[in-house]
Amino acid sequence: MSKARRSNDWGFPRWRGYEAGREAAHIRLCDRHGCTEAGDCPAPKSPNSPDRWYFCQKHAAEYNAGWDYFAGLDKEEAEQRESQERAESGGYKEAAHYGWAGSGDGTRSRDEMRALEVLGLDPDADFDAVKKAWRAKAKEVHPDVRPGDPEAAKAFQSYQVAYEVLRQGEERREWRG
Numbered sequence: 001m002s003k004a005r006r007s008n009d010w011g012f013p014r015w016r017g018y019e020a021g022r023e024a025a026h027i028r029l030c031d032r033h034g035c036t037e038a039g040d041c042p043a044p045k046s047p048n049s050p051d052r053w054y055f056c057q058k059h060a061a062e063y064n065a066g067w068d069y070f071a072g073l074d075k076e077e078a079e080q081r082e083s084q085e086r087a088e089s090g091g092y093k094e095a096a097h098y099g100w101a102g103s104g105d106g107t108r109s110r111d112e113m114r115a116l117e118v119l120g121l122d123p124d125a126d127f128d129a130v131k132k133a134w135r136a137k138a139k140e141v142h143p144d145v146r147p148g149d150p151e152a153a154k155a156f157q158s159y160q161v162a163y164e165v166l167r168q169g170e171e172r173r174e175w176r177g
Contacts, residue, residue: 030056043067082110112169115162127170135164 030039037056043063045051055063070078107125108116116123119133137159139145144150 028054030059032059109167115165118158118162130166134159
């Protein structure tokens with residue numbers, strides 16, 4: 001009579017590897033036609049809908065590049081929805097740890113995104129690029145270079161405000177750690 005062998009499936013944690021059972025592991029493929037990568041990044045099919053597409057990282061980034069969460073809302077409604085969701089979920093901070101998150105990962109506020117547009121930078125620009133762009137643009141329209149030009153003075157002020165918004169945001173991120 002053979003001695004019964006104890007299974008590795010006892011206690012916690014399970015001592016076998018996950019997906020080591022006999023059944024096949026279910027892997028959802030990317031919903032983009034022709035893609036054979038794993039679809040592990042959910043994306044909404046439409047605003048306020050629970051239905052989701054499941055894309056690979058590459059196609060999720062492509063899809064989200066054109067996504068406007070506030071489409072169809074006027075400025076007042078968009079601001080109201082943003083403040084309500086920030087109050088409910090603490091912003092989009094929980095998405096920051098995902099590897100596929102890009103510039104829309106919640107680390108920059110809407111004001112910072114507008115400031116980056118003023119300086120003509122990409123949403124994922126680092127602070128060194130911000131300094132460089134600010135210096136170059138401010139030199140072009142500085143009141144000492146173009147005295148008496150009201151358009152240049154207005155542009156210089158907007159570059160100054162944009163730089164201050166981005167500098168303060170960078171300091172907050174460094175302070176938080």
